[in-house]
Amino acid sequence: MTKRIIALPGDGIGKEIMDSALRILSEIMVQDSIDFDIQEYPFGGAGIDSEGDPLPEKTLKACQESDAILLGAIGGPKWDQAPKRPEQGLLGLRKALGLFANIRPISVPKAVIHLSPLKEENVKDVDFIVVRELTGGIYFGEKRLDEDQASDLCTYTKTEIQRIIRKAFEIARTRNKKVTSVDKANVLATSKLWRQTADEVAQEFPDCTLEHQLVDSAAMVMITRPKDFDVIVTENLFGDILSDEASVIPGSLGMMPSASHSESGPSLYEPIHGSAPDIAGQDIANPMSMILSAAMMLRQSFGMEETAQKIESACDQVMNAGVLTKDLGGNAGTREFTDAVLKELRS
Numbered sequence: 001m002t003k004r005i006i007a008l009p010g011d012g013i014g015k016e017i018m019d020s021a022l023r024i025l026s027e028i029m030v031q032d033s034i035d036f037d038i039q040e041y042p043f044g045g046a047g048i049d050s051e052g053d054p055l056p057e058k059t060l061k062a063c064q065e066s067d068a069i070l071l072g073a074i075g076g077p078k079w080d081q082a083p084k085r086p087e088q089g090l091l092g093l094r095k096a097l098g099l100f101a102n103i104r105p106i107s108v109p110k111a112v113i114h115l116s117p118l119k120e121e122n123v124k125d126v127d128f129i130v131v132r133e134l135t136g137g138i139y140f141g142e143k144r145l146d147e148d149q150a151s152d153l154c155t156y157t158k159t160e161i162q163r164i165i166r167k168a169f170e171i172a173r174t175r176n177k178k179v180t181s182v183d184k185a186n187v188l189a190t191s192k193l194w195r196q197t198a199d200e201v202a203q204e205f206p207d208c209t210l211e212h213q214l215v216d217s218a219a220m221v222m223i224t225r226p227k228d229f230d231v232i233v234t235e236n237l238f239g240d241i242l243s244d245e246a247s248v249i250p251g252s253l254g255m256m257p258s259a260s261h262s263e264s265g266p267s268l269y270e271p272i273h274g275s276a277p278d279i280a281g282q283d284i285a286n287p288m289s290m291i292l293s294a295a296m297m298l299r300q301s302f303g304m305e306e307t308a309q310k311i312e313s314a315c316d317q318v319m320n321a322g323v324l325t326k327d328l329g330g331n332a333g334t335r336e337f338t339d340a341v342l343k344e345l346r347s
């Protein structure tokens with residue numbers, strides 16, 4: 001059956017790297033004799049410019065009716081003073097689609113291992129996933145800001161914790177079967193409920209192991225022994241910080257994809273970086289983050305494991321052959337890198 005994909009190129013380098021991902025998907029359609037119905041819609045700053053809204057109604061409707069969504073990146077100085085900011089579109093889309101689980105895979109391609117800020121022996125073979133709860137916790141609790149006092153309420157329900165822990169175990173089952181649940185159970189009540197619930201959910205997955213780590217310890221292990229991790233699961237605020245810490249391990253943001261899942265609706269796939277206005281329009285952005293986001297979509301939304309692996313390995317081969325974009329110390333342009341991946345896919 002035809003898969004309906006909504007492409008939201010967004011702003012800045014979003015358009016350039018989306019073009020790369022769509023070229024790869026066109027090739028996949030030919031190679032795998034599969035039909036994707038891909039439609040582009042305005043979103044973010046582009047939505048403000050064309051429809052006066054970062055999340056235009058027609059864009060939201062198309063996303064809700066889709067099988068999966070690909071997002072480039074949004075934002076830029078042009079809209080910094082606008083009454084509605086592009087980022088509001090992303091928050092609105094996450095909320096409307098109930099995207100509660102954010103998934104970030106972290107690995108370091110061999111060709112660029114020397115770019116990691118960590119010691120080579122520590123990052124060789126690093127391969128883990130951060131599963132971050134995205135719709136609960138302190139970001140969404142009641143906020144008070146008085147002149148000399150302020151508070152942010154952190155709330156989690158058992159159901160919210162159960163569904164994200166289950167998601168982590170489901171992912172771990174397809175990998176090395178180890179879940180590290182990160183909390184601050186020595187201090188926080190929400191973390192105590194988190195830990196107790198993680199232990200209960202673990203009973204449903206007897207083939208997997210569960211370990212608990214305090215967030216301060218997890219932050220240290222991520223730098224000293226990142227190979228220890230398989231699947232990390234944590235709440236919204238800790239996940240925000242730990243996933244950004246993890247994202248510097250490979251040495252460039254330009255290689256890193258992510259996925260956000262709801263309970264039953266379409267998932268959203270996007271690079272972890274922003275719209276990089278400093279390099280937009282110059283054909284120098286690394287398109288790998290977007291191409292690998294498309295590969296994640298094929299794997300996680302459409303069950304196309306082999307095809308996803310084919311794309312990932314084509315990117316690796318191209319980098320091993322020395323075709324690298326500027327962020328990785330090379331001089332290949334966005335289109336040139338994409339051409340090389342296409343050539344590798346066809347070989």
Ligand SMILES: NC(=O)c1ccc[n+]([C@@H]2O[C@H](COP(=O)([O-])OP(=O)(O)OC[C@H]3O[C@@H](n4cnc5c(N)ncnc54)[C@H](O)[C@@H]3O)[C@@H](O)[C@H]2O)c1
Pocket residue numbers: 013072073074075076077087090253254255270272273274275276277278279284285286287289327
């Ligand atoms: N999900 C999103 O769309 C998202 C996420 C973060 C930031 N933003 C927005 O993006 C805009 C720019 O933010 P920023 O500059 O702080 O972060 P950024 O991630 O856009 O850029 C940070 C640095 O990384 C580089 N970079 C990022 N992606 C790259 C790629 N694919 N190839 C090569 N280099 C790359 C940039 O050139 C820049 O030097 C802001 O408006 C911000 O709000 C959007």
